[in-house]
Amino acid sequence: MATQQGLHLLGAEGLTITFGTRTVLEDITLGIDSGDRIGIVGRNGDGKSTLMRILAKQMEADAGRVTWRGGVSVGFLDQQDILDHGHTIREAVVGDLADHEWASSPRMRDVVDGLLPGLDWKQPVGALSGGQRRRVALAKLLMGEHDVIMLDEPTNHLDVEGVAWLANHLKTRWKNDEGAFLVVTHDRWFLDEVCTLTWEVHDATVDHFEGGYAAYTLARAERDRAAAVKEQKRQQLVKKELAWLRRGAPARTTKAKFRVDAANALINDVPEHRDEVQLKKMATARLGKDVLDLEHVSFSVTKSAEDSAGDDAVTHQIFDDVTFRLGPGERVGVVGVNGAGKSTLLRLLDGTVEAEAGRVKRGKTVKTAILTQEVEELRARAHLRVHEVMTEDKNVFEVGGKELSGAQLLETLGFSRARQWTPVGDLSGGERRRLQLLKLLTGEPNVLMLDEPTNDLDTDTLAAMEDLLDGWPGTLIVVSHDRYLLERVTDHQVALLGDGKIRALPGGVDQYLRIREGKEPVPGLRDTYRGQSSAAAAAVPGGVQQGAGVRTGGTSSSAAARSTTGGSGGEQSSSFSEADKRQARKTMQRVEKQMEKLSAQQEELHAQMAQASEAMDLGALSELQNQLDAVDAELAEAEEAWLQASEVAES
Template identity: 50%
Template structure:
């Protein structure tokens, strides 16, 4: 396939720091590329040079004639005095023109613009809402290439899945910077790593990139150092999850399995729970008959919820469902409208909010961490303040930077470091992945693996939730807190049932008779057996895809069958949920 854009020996520096140094690469038609690397390492600069927003200091950037390209960076601005409709649908002369286009309707609904209101002035929107409008404006066009910088930052779990599905369904080429590892693995077939002025290229998504890093570590490290290597630990997590998260051939999969043969489980849940009970006792945080509102919107209605020692909970829900309000209540920063909050006597609670706390600007980074404590014990790990700061993205030289000179992302990392230095036994984290690059996320997850306390995480990053949490709860807007044994997949399945329009002729719900109950039980059994068959076939197809990675014709055939299996599986799961309600 022809390249849409080529970079030839491109260099770009800001100040004395070279972010791109003699880089040559290209973007082919229909290619989907994920860009990863440390914060400040040059990812956004690469996107801006690629798309023509910034000119290189040297080298050449060439683009095919009449290239249709849309770019959404973190600096993208909307026009002044515009409405949502103006920004997204201005090139449609009439309402019926865009309303008749299923793709455009899907974008408007999928990014929540209908809920925002098409006539809403963009000047009145929050930063996250403005980013969604800019993203929608980019996607509605007929494009050859989409360039996106952190598009998932202001989307909830449902929105991230919608965006992934949308991009997969289009033939448009894509270059995307994101720290959302599930999104990278789902959408991207190629990965660029920007580091030290260079761009290393890898086939496959996040899992393949992790494998390549782990393989390099294996060749460079001793056996004991390898066992402790974070990349290998991350690879072990990936291999224990969905089998086809890697698109590598079978021999590469076998090499990966050999590489992680001596890596322990990410965490010993039994040991951590025992430790947590000794530290916390029986009572941690309890809500008794609590009612809660966010402004005028009800969040909880006479709910009792008990969070115990060692519980590791992921809390999900659409934007605006009240997750942050609930976390503030758990933290004791607000009062319920009714009922009461109970906190255990031994609880030492730390709350990482989305707002940046006031930091001591007159201090340097290391001094700000040592202000809390000089050493910290997190489970079995004992670290100095300097070691913890380094784990969270502050190398030795950066630790002497004045706090007032830090970026927003660095301030958030410093806030997290200070929280952990206080050795809390209950952690409440509200969108902890915001502004963290993948390497820092891996370090944070490694710290949490051995942290023996109670954890409640609000995050749109499903990879993080699946990685560090043992249970998932959801706010569906019905006044309750719903436990989801099936995790985020179950949440998305339930949400798809909730938002799907009911058939016009749908009958009113009836009370099930004994015969109807027996029929529903029989149907449940049939659906469960079908789910088992589909799950087994999905695993087989994943293995076959990995084994035939070098055969394009076979890959197309297998991928087509896999899509059909996944679609049927989603349908069966939805029908299982509907049927299960009849037997409750």
């Protein structure tokens, strides 16, 4: 639905800006009215932040002008740290306002509660982490009375709760026809939740779309379809022109010159690709039955007196007697409060850190790879060029059954031949992230751990990464605040609530948010996550149990009932509680979605096999048949899981 158009607040006319020899924006004219809720999307480096800085009058364009209506107040959150590190948090956020002045404002109290819970306001800004300083800067901005708010990647360093809070704040800050905001973010759930207009910045221009990310994606697909039809017609015309030019004797020169010029113009007018990131499935080592198990693991960290702002060192228990099991092909999303141990969990599984108690059991064929937040793998290679980093271990890579050189593989990730000779230290954050992910995948791991993988990636790159992960056959663990990513690439989620335990979230991220808001009780220890080695293990409440945490893949529904009810005396062992039935109904819904996805994969494989059969490509047919057999087996397992869950739900 189109946003109601209100009073004109600010606008730009004829904006052009060039960096070096590259024109980032060319002759851009646009406006912002009251009531506009605008999301800005586009590839990294295409000018999203530049456009916002120009509109906020933080940067001047080479040509054109920006005009603000008289009296308009514009608030701008840059990605750079602009806070005075000598100020306390209180001074940075509320300035000279007395406590009763800001505390009497419901909006200001909401900002403090939503962004700064648990922080000591007397603490200097310089002592905070980068993520905490980002929250303080965002809180400072939202405390102000602004007609227009511009936010550049505001969801960076926010957890799932923080993102949900910010979305609600922006939706309720003004009436529908008042105020306006622009937001640059890669968080597609956030874009869908708060935006009614989308600007796509690409190829030095800005395209406008009605609606949030989902509507923009549909509209862009239709635009690309129309462009494909036009391109197909152009190519047909090229073929006709070339055929006409080649007729007759080679020495013949009587052909009309305008026909030759027209053909050359058609050939030279082939547009550049939109730098689409095409990550293809890498060869993956075989996984055995056992993958990774944490058994009764405990882990703690000790903060010095200086770090803990006290007189004595403080020991913080991260994990306390935790059992966590991962089976082959499991796809787990991890959410949790800051400091609860999400990254520590990945490092324990990867073997980077050792548990204080308990043990970490690794399968014999397990080969792990972890995508860290800090891009540490590339820091020591900052002086090397991109191509040198890519080829330091080998020069030829097998991708999709084809052998590619390092240069060819880098091109598929959007690194042009010229860009491949750029020092790693000069790459943008998104480019470093792409290179880091590519290095991990070419190592052919079978257990992949991603720690906040969406940081610094644009929406097109994220879509390509998700497409890769959808078909990746290994075990996947994702720590992320990006709900869109978690719900797309993982089958179930777990929560770290800061109490040293890992709890299953059958209700997904929504359940986690309800728990954090106090609208739903914290799951009991009986529901502590023990992992499922198959869809059937997750089908009944007995798949998650107290005690040794043994996998229950072949457990029947009646046996599961006995393990969960644990009744004594005259209780019947086959009875199920209402909680068990609710859990089973949720499982049925989840498995139904999984079955729909598998059925779609079956149809796609059948279509590919038909094409391979027509082409008489026996090698491709054999590979596709193997994939189809795997999907058929997975679907049969899912159907069995649904039947088991239905027995519990309908009992």
